[in-house]
Amino acid sequence: MPSSPLPPLRCPVCGAALNVRGGPGDAARKALVCGSGHGFDAAKQGYFNLLVGKGTVFEADTAGMVAARFAFLDGGHYRPLADAVAAAVAPGISPGEPFTVLDSGTGTGHYLRVVLDEVQRRTASYAAVALDISKFALRRAARLNPEAISLACDVWQPLPVADAAVDAITVIFAPRNAAEFARVLRPGGRLVVVTPRAGHLAAVAAQAGMLSIEDDKDARLAESLSPHFAAESTRDLDILMMLTPGELADLAFMGPAGHHLDRTAIAAKIGSGGVSTQVEARFRITVFRPARSAP
Ligand SMILES: C[S@@+](CC[C@H](N)C(=O)[O-])C[C@H]1O[C@@H](n2cnc3c(N)ncnc32)[C@H](O)[C@@H]1O
Ligand SMILES: [Zn+2]
Numbered sequence: 001m002p003s004s005p006l007p008p009l010r011c012p013v014c015g016a017a018l019n020v021r022g023g024p025g026d027a028a029r030k031a032l033v034c035g036s037g038h039g040f041d042a043a044k045q046g047y048f049n050l051l052v053g054k055g056t057v058f059e060a061d062t063a064g065m066v067a068a069r070f071a072f073l074d075g076g077h078y079r080p081l082a083d084a085v086a087a088a089v090a091p092g093i094s095p096g097e098p099f100t101v102l103d104s105g106t107g108t109g110h111y112l113r114v115v116l117d118e119v120q121r122r123t124a125s126y127a128a129v130a131l132d133i134s135k136f137a138l139r140r141a142a143r144l145n146p147e148a149i150s151l152a153c154d155v156w157q158p159l160p161v162a163d164a165a166v167d168a169i170t171v172i173f174a175p176r177n178a179a180e181f182a183r184v185l186r187p188g189g190r191l192v193v194v195t196p197r198a199g200h201l202a203a204v205a206a207q208a209g210m211l212s213i214e215d216d217k218d219a220r221l222a223e224s225l226s227p228h229f230a231a232e233s234t235r236d237l238d239i240l241m242m243l244t245p246g247e248l249a250d251l252a253f254m255g256p257a258g259h260h261l262d263r264t265a266i267a268a269k270i271g272s273g274g275v276s277t278q279v280e281a282r283f284r285i286t287v288f289r290p291a292r293s294a295p
Contacts, residue, residue, distance in 0.1 A: 006149060007100045007127040008162035012050045013038045018160065029149070046142035047150035049135070050160050059259050060134040066108060068263065069254035070140055073110040077241045077281075081172075081194065082114035084237050084285050088192040089115050089168045090122065098125040102166040102184065104155055105174020106130035109141030109148070115170060116145060129161060159184055168192065182228035182290055190287050191229055195221055197236060197282040201251065204243075204279055208252035208266050213282075221286065229288035237283045242276040251279070 009018040011034035021039075022030030032048050033039045040048045061069070072078075093099045099119055103112040112130055119126045128148035130141050135152055142150040153160055155177045161184040169181050172194040181191055196213045205212035222231055243251065249267040252258075257266065 005098075005125075005127050007102075007129050008165045009129075009149070009151075010158075010160050010162055011036070011038050012052045012153065012157070012160045015158075017162070043135070043139075043142075045139040046146065047135070047138040047152060049152040051133070051152050051154060061107070061137055062258065063136040064263055065254055065258035066134060066136040066140060068250040068258065069137075070108045070110075072247060072250040072254055073108060075247060077239065077243070077247075078110075079114075080239055081237060081281075081283055081285075082111050084235060084283075085111050085170055085172065085192055085194060086115045086118035088235070088285055088287050089170065089190070090118055092168050092188075092190050093119060093122045095122050096125070097123055098127070099123050099168075100127045100129070100166045102129045102131065102161065102169045103148075104131050104169060104171045104176070104181070106132050106141045106145075106150070107134075107137045107172075107174070109137075109144040109150070111170065111172050112141070112148060113144050116147065129166065131155060131159070155180070170194075176224060178225045178228040181225075185290060187290055190232070190289060191225070193221065193225075193286045193288060195284050195286070197284050199280065200282040201255075201279060203277055204248055204252050207248065207270050207277070208257060209261065209269055210252055210255060210257040218284070225288055227291055230291045231286050232289045233287045235285045237285060239281040239283075241279050241281065243279050244276055245270050245274070248277055248279070 006020050011018050014036050016034040018032045018034050020029050021033050031039050031041045106112050130148045130150040131153055132138050133154050138150050138152055155175050159180045164186040166184050167189050169191045200213040248270050252266045253263045
């Protein structure tokens with residue numbers, strides 16, 4: 001694993017540049033410090049907690065939800081989606097040139113891993129920032145992506161990243177702060193957003209009491225990113241899966257249902273008949289460009 005430079009970060013307290021303390025190399029990243037003396041120690045799992053003040057009210061994913069997401073994604077069912085995200089990022093990379101990617105709402109870091117493997121094939125000089133509000137998620141993400149800098153922060157607050165510091169942002173089923181994304185993305189950069197389409201996981205929704213995705217959210221997605229971004233291209237990806245009751249329960253529990261149902265309740269609704277269920281995942285991958293550089 002090549003060691004990666006630190007992308008330009010901003011202190012969440014005073015806005016000054018954050019530097020790493022502990023010497024060169026990933027293992028030696030002990031703390032982030034700014035010139036005014038604000039310091040943020042690395043958790044033993046390797047991420048940094050940049051959550052300061054009260055912040056906004058949020059519902060972070062629990063340890064159980066994160067474990068379910070890790071188990072499900074580890075099964076490889078969504079690999080075509082990870083490949084599609086990597087393919088959407090790739091055209092922005094110039095071979096051999098430095099490249100910095102930000103994964104917002106990184107979760108367990110599953111998609112960032114695949115993106116970074118693709119980036120590495122094209123340039124040895126790359127850096128990555130992974131953001132999430134869930135420390136349970138970041139423990140996994142920091143382990144999976146040791147070359148990235150994994151930060152606990154709230155995407156609805158000013159991001160701890162310098163202006164125009166990143167070449168690509170990926171947001172997979174996670175909240176989007178358009179103004180902050182526009183600030184930290186360089187003018188020619190790309191924002192890759194994954195959203196569900198109508199009918200996504202409909203069979204699981206029916207069995208597990210999840211909210212179903214009824215309508216395409218295209219207009220709302222574009223609206224939420226306007227006026228900062230304009231859509232450049234869209235790709236739809238459907239994945240047909242045969243899932244065991246355990247996989248179905250993980251899939252249901254790792255999503256929004258996990259915030260209001262426990263896994264036992266979800267597993268009871270699904271049953272354990274040992275029969276696999278056919279489930280279709282329906283994704284949309286949209287590449288946005290900063291509006292000022294859009295044609
Ligand atoms: C549905 S999960 C998707 C995770 C990951 N991108 C994936 O697809 O596996 C949404 C993620 O967004 C994070 N999240 C939710 N609200 C957030 C916020 N205000 N700031 C940062 N992250 C947030 C959650 O903790 C969770 O990891
Ligand atoms: Zn500071």
